[in-house]
Amino acid sequence: IERTTERQVMEVRDRTDMDVFGLARQEQEAYVQVWFVRRGNVIGRDNFQLDGTVDEPDERVLGSFIEQFYESAPYVPRRVLLPITVEDAPVIEQVLSERRGRPVRLMVPLRGEKVQLVQRAATNARESLQQARARWLADSGKKRQALEQLQDALSLPELPCRIECYDISNIQGTSAVGSMVVFVDGHPKPNEYRRFRIKGVAGQNDFAMMQEVLKRRFWKVRRETEGEGANEGTPDRQADHDTDREAVQAALRGPNAGALMTAPTGNGRNENRKSKAEREAGSGAVDHEYDESFQTMPDLVIVDGGKGQVSAAHDAMRNLGVGQIPLAGLAKRFEELYVKDVSEPIVLDRTSQALYLVQRVRDEAHRFAITYHRGVRSKAGIQSALDGIQGI
Template identity: 35%
Template structure:
């Protein structure tokens, strides 16, 4: 059957499977019949995908997501020479306060930061922020022209709609797994301890990452997973204070030093609670850099590992060689969720810092705007985009903003 399918004789394969299903049902082998039925459904789905791909010529990545109130699932289809050669899915936690464009922007930056192959065209479900900047960055990584587009109609739009539908199914599937019995999650945490030779079962995992633009406006993130699930109320973020220029190692050192210094000096119980496991986004170099600033007391109580994107290698303090787990390993998938969440949270905070800087630089050009009035505007409208959308009359209602000053602000932005 496999040979027939690969030769393109799809209908013959499906008809043969349908005959097998009927024979199994006739013998009251209902479980076998159900399995064959599922195979037929999956084959028909694959044929639908491939038929769609033939109408979208050339090499493309198609990216779309489905979201609910709290989470999102992103699906990426890889189309090469008019055929879908693969797909990947990514679960994003805590997207409640992000717009569709912000979710897409964060994902595109994260995904193409480690992509091995970048096609000449990327199809997106939603537009991204800073499109020209990101487009130029992807172009420099790909070393060829890359067109990022949001199709509005035609075969490309149909392909994106199909990818979005797959994302919906992916979110439903992963949500079912996440609400599975707690014993399964405990088993995964136990496996994590044993596979990586950790000090203890990692009931609390903290993930760290850095985000910056050529060393400018650098920030760090700390995300917390408890019992294998994200605990967003315990997330923390850091503005980098001591490092100049693009030096991720030193930035990680600063963030980790400040986190554990808070643990020693702060009265806040959240800082006092130590993690069982710290996960660094990066490779062996990043892990070694962090260990340089960790006291022996902390090292005895907390396990430290890093997860490198390119080959998903896990570096630990117990071995010079990385640990490589199967892609379907639940332990690896948990670590990937922590790593990706730290990356997403860092990118989101960096975007906030960048927007605030841009906002302040624009208002600096307006005579009569000082620190107090900037804070009043941010408090009222939340962001530069919020001020842009506000009317001149709405701006004039802000404390200390006169109608004439409101007019100058609208002209400046």
């Protein structure tokens, strides 16, 4: 039945190249299906599963995905058909037009064959989501298998039950932000996701931005293991040796594990009196409230990038005394894993559960970073427009 239905829409009267997006959601998961229409023919389709979208509206989820999708897409068509109007649609159109070199239009069709295309893509997305969910739930051993395969491939000392993944999002160094997502036993833990507004790096320097995010994540560990206030002024000093993992976790279980990292600010207002938005935005490498969820150390840290990003991340973690935590970088182009002091990348089997898991983790970090980046960029644009109004 599905093949018959697809043949019915294979021929499109409009010969304009277009991509058609369908969105389906269930609980914390979202599924996107993309149809590729070229010169009136549907030549292919692709499916994407998203995690951690429970608190995000459809407009934001789909808008963030479109930005992420076309970052690596080899071709941008003239038209993009959508089931709903996404957030920041004019901005996305401008970005895609610049990438294409000619105008690109985002459209929400209301009638005719284009509506049928969008509806069919949405229907297929719902079916794919249900099928993927059923397969994953039916085989509870897949997550365990993925973790075991990953442990073996990376020669990890223990099963990577807690994985933290970090990503950076910016446009030529502006509105730069970082994201941290957490997967426990192969499941996303959205309540432990964190985002960081980059404050200490000027210009386009993704390596330094990643280092800032990791310093803010692991700074408390150094405070607890080297003594209260130790080396506060020199967070970049290289540690003499890697801190023992058990000692780190023991220290973080102490009574001061959730204490503020800095004294109250000069205006008498300390960080835990700030608004939620201010805390989430962050205010520098050290000057922010310590998050109690940071007490739990990851079994594996993944950064979005290759050898250079891994080297920069390891330097930051080593300097903070957590260099013993396993670290890997997932390079997007060939989906290869890079680890410190290993010259050749680690290539996971293309059909392995381990690759599927790390791709989901990386893509989720990327989605979360882009969502926050778009919000920061939009807010900055509004402020810039108001700057020109006298009296404001």
